[in-house]
Amino acid sequence: MSRNILPASLAADHLKIVSTAVPSPTVARWQPAKVKKLAGSACEYCRKRRRKCNGEQPCPLCVDNMQECIYDAIKSETPVQAVKRKHAQMQQDHDELRSLFKVIATANVQKSLEIHNRIRAGQSPEIILQQLKHGDILIQTKINSPKHVRHVLLSSLMQTNASFDDMVEFIGLSVAKTPGVPAPTAALLRQLRGRQTDLRGLRKLLGHSQPPPPQRRIAISDLLSDQGSQPFATAYPISTKPEPDDHIETSREPIYKVPAKPWTRLTDDDDLVSHLISLYLEWVNPFFRVLEEDLFIKAMQSGDLNSEYCSPFLVNAMLGYACLYSEREGAFYQPDDYITRGQHFHDEAFRLWHLEEGTASLRNLQGLAVMYPGCIMRGKDKLGVALCAVLTQLNLSVPYTPQRSPSGVEPNSDEIRAFQRARKSVAWSAFACDMATANTLLQPAWHTVCKEDLPTLDELPTESTHVWTGYPHRNKDDRLDKSVMWIAHCQLIQMTWKAQRLLYASDRNDLQFLSRVEALTEEMSHWKNDLPKELHFRKDLPAPVYDLYSCYTCVIIALYSLFQPLGSAQSPQSEQNSPFEQNPECQHPTPPHHISEATQTSAQTLSAQTMRQRAIATAQDMAAIIGNFRHQYGLKITLPYFVNANGVVCFTLLQDLDNPASAAAFKEAFRCLLGAGMQLLWARGMARMLHLTAQNTGIKLPKAIEACLDAVADTAWTKADTEMLSSCWPNLVIVKDAKIGESVTMEDLIKKWEKFAVDVEEAKGEGMQAKEEEVAIEAMRPKWYIPR
Template sequence: MSDPLQYRALAPGPSPQPCSGIPPCDNCRSLNRVCVFDESLDQRRRIAAKRTAEELGYHRDMLNDLFKVIRLAEHTYSTKLFEIIRNDATPEEIRAYIDRALATIQSSDVPNKVSQETTTKLKDIRRMINLQGPSPSFRRKVMDVSYLCSTPPIWVRARPWTTVTDDDDIVSHLVSLYFTWDYPFYAFIDRDIFVKHMSAGDLESDLCTPFLVNAILANACHFSEFSEVYAVPGDIATKGITFLEEAERLWDQEEQIASLTSLQGTLLLFEWYSMFGDDDNGYTLLNRAIDIATTLGYIGVYNSSNYSEELPPDILNSRKKTAWGLYQVDTVVHTAFLKPNRIHNMCLKRLSRAPTHEDREHWVPYPLCRLSPPAYYSQYFDESCTLSEIASKMSHHLFGDDENLKTSELRETLSSLYEDLKYWHDRLPNGFDPEDAAPHILLLHIRYYTLLITMISCPKGSKSTHADQLEASCSDPFAGIAVSSARAIAGLVRTHQTKYGVSRSHIFALYAVNLALFVLLNHRSFDTSDPDFVSLALALHIIANRSNIGNSVFQIFKESLHGKVDGKKFKQSPLPDELKELLYEDYFLEIEGGSSSEDDQLHDVGTASSQEGCGRGSGFEICEMLSRYESLTLGREEQVIQDLRETNFSY
């Protein structure tokens, strides 16, 4: 494996195609070209100068704000702050002090103008100091240090594909982010074919259109901290909104046209709306995508006139990739929603699986400066499709309309599905070892464990009740699978966090981490100091900060925790103060000012109820949570919050 930080000699002479600067680059390797670097195309000099200026401005602003806090804050705060700085405190230690000072100022009985101004400044500095902390922060026109380590692996031009910007650097940055962090999980676009056609700049192309490009750019903004991706600085709800509006305008023009690119773009809009929970648009667009695929003859009733192996390779391969990518989306979404998936028949053959010695491309963790693990894109896609076939069978057997399924039949069905899943997982290629895997392969393992959890916890889908469940007792052969699967997810998430971070993880990680947390939270032996719970809670916080749906999910998790665990006991637990305040911030402020006996009773009741029964939490609570998760992704947040208030935020 080559070291991405090692400098190599640049080949002389111009090249008609842009190169990443480290030959052989991904573009040239995938297209079997000689990799030649053209300095005239090197965007790094201008970008580096711009970023250096921005970094200097960032540190100047931070220093000025620090002086303002010292001048505004009470003498005790400024003295302590001096001591911390003189003792060579780390940014995290400075942030911890600011948090404690902020909590004290906010709980002051007689707020005044000075304390309010100080609070505002403390918040600003906390946000700026948080360079590598657990939550991503918006820093105006300042790039994370990791951006300085790499140039976009994919270089394309903005025009003629979008009118939102003419900045080729930004568009290349976003396209590279999309194909690094989002694309591999579902892979419903053939990356190399798309990039080739986008680079050609031909508006008559059947494999790249302005609608598709703007839909990709809108989604890619989710993974970027460039100031240009925000319509309103720092507001995550506005990330990518300008590209989205352009895509929606173009989609309205193409809505009546069923084409490969309209299908791909519709799937991308589904992903964007699912992240931001916008009034059923996400699920509506998924159904629309399925309808387009049916019209095109990719799925549904087989028609020989719609299928031919004699098509040009670019078109045939793109059709297959998109059809089976759609199938994966369909099964992931519907099993998560505890419903049968919609696609019953695939009319296009699956792409041929490349042998290991040919599937040699490496996944480049742009924009991070880290080693690049093997991607195994072809083998991954094939394995993911096989898992989708099992998930499809599971969704119809367990989440269909058969309400007369007897307990004995249910156990037999579960046993059969469990064996299918285990057989698939046990026979994954050697290169899929989580310790050396790229993020999409880690998520494939995580997806396997989420299927085990939903299969065991909700065997009759969203219609499950306590009476419908398998007997949740210590003697039940399936009783330990959900918890062991949740712990396996925690381990995989820790690996993801250690190697690549989780702030840019695919949105599926939000669902999986949330699911695993609730399995642990509702188990009879739940302990707030459980390392798996701690790592999952921190990961959820990082992922949740990236989207509207994430923030809502994290808030609901916090309130559910409040209903299960006594706040005073939680404050006394041996956990990092940051995590305790993160999960119980409002309650800590109540304690400082004197919490009411009614609040204490509420938390005590929640604690007692969570400890009842040997297998409590393995059934109904998980199903109910997944139903509410579905409502959030469909933009029904107000209804979810109302439901939780009526049940004291307790599952």
């Protein structure tokens, strides 16, 4: 069979002509064949089924069949190197399993049971052995000791939604050695994990008799000062519906279903990872909006390690943060130790961040923005400040448009809009972190220019409006437009930046200073009044919105009094009306424009006194909001700005406790600070610093608070907490009077005052011993002895 072959010149001309036309089967024979890029090795799923694999991660076949795409070899290694690496990994796993088996075989029953519980919780042998090596596992030898049971009981009690007085009464009944009251066991108290309860449910669990039902729900108005019976009024009434017999609410299924692999090596438990990710996205992300939920969940479910919207660093950072809100076994780093929850994921996130070597990418920005508040909540805000500096600098290097894919494919319009949406979210989150750092360090923010690109509803997805469910403790169906709240948050952060520049980068002796403060507070007041209706405060407000009011309160109080020269101005004792009623004396004063130098001092004193009154009224207002949060949600989950607002309110009211309204508000804020301190070292440090400040400045705390602190002394603060704390949060009472170079940070003051207390006790002990020796010697001397 013969075929016609065109001459070389004609064949070339023919190919030129048909190159612009639709190719025919004949012409296709003359076109050079494309050389297919062979994959170095196939994944396990394709290899078992003898299917072609393109070497991508994940490959198309695994995606279509929803399988985990696993390769024996890495792209950059040869098959021989892959075999050697796999053999070394198998040898390491074998050694770890043998070591763990040897520990279990030689350990006592309680120790073996604790290791077994950690294995069931999803911890790897490597992590368990590491904890054993460093002595971090507090095995069950002390789990049933009276001291441990008391600690667990007090921790559970502090996290309920009980008021301060109810809590003190219950401590006297359950913690004190009362005859006839059965002592609970640690196993019984562990049933409280993962549940939200009040005193009624706690009494029922412990088998205590219920007190006679009150005529109405005990609320903030029952928090009375020690000097009178006038209640602390609140403009937000608390529900008076009768409580059910058992107010314990069980957890539900996670909102989002995501895989553990390939995102973390610390656990294979998909349900635990789904639970923690749902916790973060439900409670933290609506306010901070570090990431876009839809993009992140889709990327995490795909298992694509090359995705722009998910990475092992980001996932482990989220898991470590969410563990602070979880009571599942896998969240605990040490048994029943709430302070160290999530430390394993937290450390893993830092390990992965070091491997990134400062790479500027969207997902690294998101991971740092998650790590920043996580460090602060753990009482490591010095480390958080360092991360914020890296986040601020790295934010300047990440582009606002997506780059080409490794295969050179240009992104389409939808992909560009999605990337820009996620990029804008994390940019504003970085801006918010910078503002929070400036509040902590009492200095201007690193952002010398305010962000002006406010987000709009047009550029956000319409499906961003969701129902807030309160997972996992409540079954709510509150409507919360997260986009609307985020826009309001960004507007508030802009005003926060203005406050930072006004407080820390302007001359306070300028006659126009007070008028600028008045103008900014007026602007913030308009912002609050103009909030969308769904963000107006009500008793059943979704929990993330509390952070919005907390942030607003912290900035307003700072403008009013915290960093202003107050002199000897004090709040008048007659100011006992509701903090929500407009006080005529708290109207905006007229700024002094044309006044002589002789009257300038008196005008500043009058302005300082007026602003102090307004700061106290604002703190009382926030204490009522804090009480509503405590009543509605308990204190198992406390949000970052909410904890900060608790501390600011307490320090603001600390010097006004002679006022019954301020004393009652202080009790509510301090009660919530104690509850948050059962699980967060940052809040625990605030409560400790408040107590030491009162002791060292001669301020008398209400009797109920002193009684409660005595009862929970070994639970609310320990020596180990002092060693763990690394905080630069300032003492807002003494910061105005501090000398140049004098440290007023939480960490330094607590260590200084505790050392001083120890020295005083030792001196007293030596003095008493010397006095006793002198008395003994005197008794041995003859009656006729006359000293020289």
